[in-house]
Amino acid sequence: xxxxxxSGKVAIVxxxxxxxxxxxxxxxxxxxxxxxLGALADAGLRREQVDGLVTCNxxxxxxxxxxxxxxxxxxxxxxxxxxxxxGGGTTFSILHHAASAIATGMADIVxxxxxxxxxxxxxxxxxxxxxxxxxxxxxxxxxxxxVPAYYALIARAHMAQYGTTPEQFAQVAxxxxxxxxxxPAAQMRDPITVADVLGSRMIADPLHLLDCSxxxxxxxAIVLTSAERARDxxxxxxxxxxxxxxxTHEHISQAHSLTDSAxxxxxxxxxxxxxxxxxxxxxxxxxxxxxxxxxxxxxxxxFCAKGEGGAFLQSGATLPGGALPxxxxxGLLSHCHPGNPGSMFALTESVSQLRHCxxxxxxxxxxxxxVHAQGGIMSSHTALILGxxxx
Amino acid sequence: MVARIxxxxxxxxxxYWDGCREGVLRLQHCADCAQYQFYPRIICSHxxxxxxxxxxxRGCGVIASFTIVRHGISAAYPAPYTVVLVDLQEGPxxxxxxxxxxxxxxxxxxxxxxxxxxxxxxxxxxxxxxxxNAEGESL
Numbered sequence: 001x002x003x004x005x006x007s008g009k010v011a012i013v014x015x016x017x018x019x020x021x022x023x024x025x026x027x028x029x030x031x032x033x034x035x036x037l038g039a040l041a042d043a044g045l046r047r048e049q050v051d052g053l054v055t056c057n058x059x060x061x062x063x064x065x066x067x068x069x070x071x072x073x074x075x076x077x078x079x080x081x082x083x084x085x086x087g088g089g090t091t092f093s094i095l096h097h098a099a100s101a102i103a104t105g106m107a108d109i110v111x112x113x114x115x116x117x118x119x120x121x122x123x124x125x126x127x128x129x130x131x132x133x134x135x136x137x138x139x140x141x142x143x144x145x146x147v148p149a150y151y152a153l154i155a156r157a158h159m160a161q162y163g164t165t166p167e168q169f170a171q172v173a174x175x176x177x178x179x180x181x182x183x184p185a186a187q188m189r190d191p192i193t194v195a196d197v198l199g200s201r202m203i204a205d206p207l208h209l210l211d212c213s214x215x216x217x218x219x220x221a222i223v224l225t226s227a228e229r230a231r232d233x234x235x236x237x238x239x240x241x242x243x244x245x246x247x248t249h250e251h252i253s254q255a256h257s258l259t260d261s262a263x264x265x266x267x268x269x270x271x272x273x274x275x276x277x278x279x280x281x282x283x284x285x286x287x288x289x290x291x292x293x294x295x296x297x298x299x300x301x302x303f304c305a306k307g308e309g310g311a312f313l314q315s316g317a318t319l320p321g322g323a324l325p326x327x328x329x330x331g332l333l334s335h336c337h338p339g340n341p342g343s344m345f346a347l348t349e350s351v352s353q354l355r356h357c358x359x360x361x362x363x364x365x366x367x368x369x370x371v372h373a374q375g376g377i378m379s380s381h382t383a384l385i386l387g388x389x390x391x
Numbered sequence: 392m393v394a395r396i397x398x399x400x401x402x403x404x405x406x407y408w409d410g411c412r413e414g415v416l417r418l419q420h421c422a423d424c425a426q427y428q429f430y431p432r433i434i435c436s437h438x439x440x441x442x443x444x445x446x447x448x449r450g451c452g453v454i455a456s457f458t459i460v461r462h463g464i465s466a467a468y469p470a471p472y473t474v475v476l477v478d479l480q481e482g483p484x485x486x487x488x489x490x491x492x493x494x495x496x497x498x499x500x501x502x503x504x505x506x507x508x509x510x511x512x513x514x515x516x517x518x519x520x521x522x523x524n525a526e527g528e529s530l
Contacts, residue, residue, distance in 0.1 A: 128464060128465060131464060132396060136430065137396075137398070137399070138399060138401075138404060139430045139485065141396045142395065142397060143487060143488050143516075144396065144463060144472060144474065145474045146460055146462065148460075149458045153456040153458055153474070153476055154456070156458060156499060157499065159499075160498075202459075202461045203461055203462055204460050204461060204474075205458050205459040205461070205494070206458075207458075252476070252486070253430075253484055253485055258456055258476070
């Protein structure tokens with residue numbers, strides 16, 4: 001069946017992050033609305049021009065009809081409105097659905113706004129309760145797996161199959177922190193070494209504390225519209241050139257492979273739509289809830305051969321100034337991780353980079369980027385290709 | 392006191408949990424493609440067939456991956472404890488825990504066999520032992 005290609009037909013025209021980290025005294029709804037208003041101001045658009053709204057639920061303030069509640073708060077009255085829930089992949093998985101809505105005329109201006117307060121809005125007990133709700137309720141949860149434990153299972157399998165080492169996983173955290181050191185907005189900015197990571201407290205072997213992402217408050221929003229409409233707006237558009245998804249399982253015990261992920265299919269589909277390949281990317285933002293995910297994603301998205309993610313990381317390629325800077329804002333490991341909205345910040349960072357306004361951390365002459373997110377336990381993957389030009 | 396997380400058996404899965412109480416690990420077996428599956432479903436995950444029947448597993452397998460949780464999910468799960476994925480001889484992979492072993496004895500590929508642990512409220516869960524460690528012990 002022929003697919004209608006939306007490559008280059010939709011652009012991100014507004015982007016905004018609230019402060020991130022520990023933002024006490026602000027509800028997720030307030031952060032969500034602040035992000036929305038910031039992104040609209042960035043785009044030079046008014047609230048009443050928004051006719052599409054996408055949000056995700058907040059764990060610290062769950063609402064049955066989240067998107068509708070945000071619309072009501074903002075007093076906007078969209079004709080396209082939904083809240084999405086695909087774990088960490090929530091952000092990106094929705095972007096091409098929103099783009100499709102624009103391409104098919106279901107909406108003209110779509111606001112995607114997401115926020116949560118995992119740090120200040122949940123008690124420790126509530127956070128653990130949320131954690132324990134991951135996993136198959138009948139056949140996994142009773143054994144007490146924590147979220148780090150699921151990713152530790154993936155890490156250990158990769159070590160056994162390819163000889164990957166904890167030092168190589170640690171390099172992901174070191175690289176992310178090196179980028180965060182250049183980002184004044186990042187929650188954690190003090191540089192760290194591989195020895196720091198390996199010397200931090202063991203959480204679930206082989207993952208140490210510094211192999212695990214942050215727990216944060218924060219919100220982030222973008223505005224999407226058609227390429228035609230984008231030309232008349234305040235900012236240089238950032239075009240959506242490719243998008244692809246891959247979904248293989250929900251529960252880690254049911255994954256057909258612990259070391260191969262559907263990032264491969266997601267990437268192949270996104271590259272095909274955009275007509276580009278991994279070597280064309282000037283930088284990449286890869287979902288880094290735990291360090292092993294980045295190593296596997298580098299392999300599955302075609303940046304290095306399978307099994308060579310560790311060596312690729314140790315070459316320094318992902319560092320600032322490297323051949324493929326990864327997570328230029330610092331990622332979930334060092335910038336912030338407020339839960340489901342976490343990958344939004346990879347998107348707004350990519351917009352800054354492709355507008356060439358990322359300050360000290362600007363990737364020179366950045367023109368093309370791959371942004372990736374996954375949800376579940378390496379379950380659902382989405383890859384997007386963004387560019388400065390529409391083709 | 393926080394309680395350990397309890398499975399809630401369904402009509403479909405009840406024979407599995409009954410088997411655990413009797414010291415037998417049961418898997419669904421497909422009459423159409425002769426493959427086993429876990430977790431229990433109303434269709435075969437290999438061929439889509441619906442002629443599924445419970446059969447006893449030998450309870451033998453190898454560790455596909457493992458971790459040692461150093462920070463338990465609640466007070467009912469005192470750390471350290473193990474979470475493992477076991478590849479059963481019959482084919483299916485399942486999550487479980489290794490008992491009666493030191494953490495540094497675990498490795499990917501290690502042979503294990505099923506044991507059964509009282510969880511709470513009459514529920515018995517399948518856990519595993521390293522095969523060499525289990526020699527001479529009665530289950």
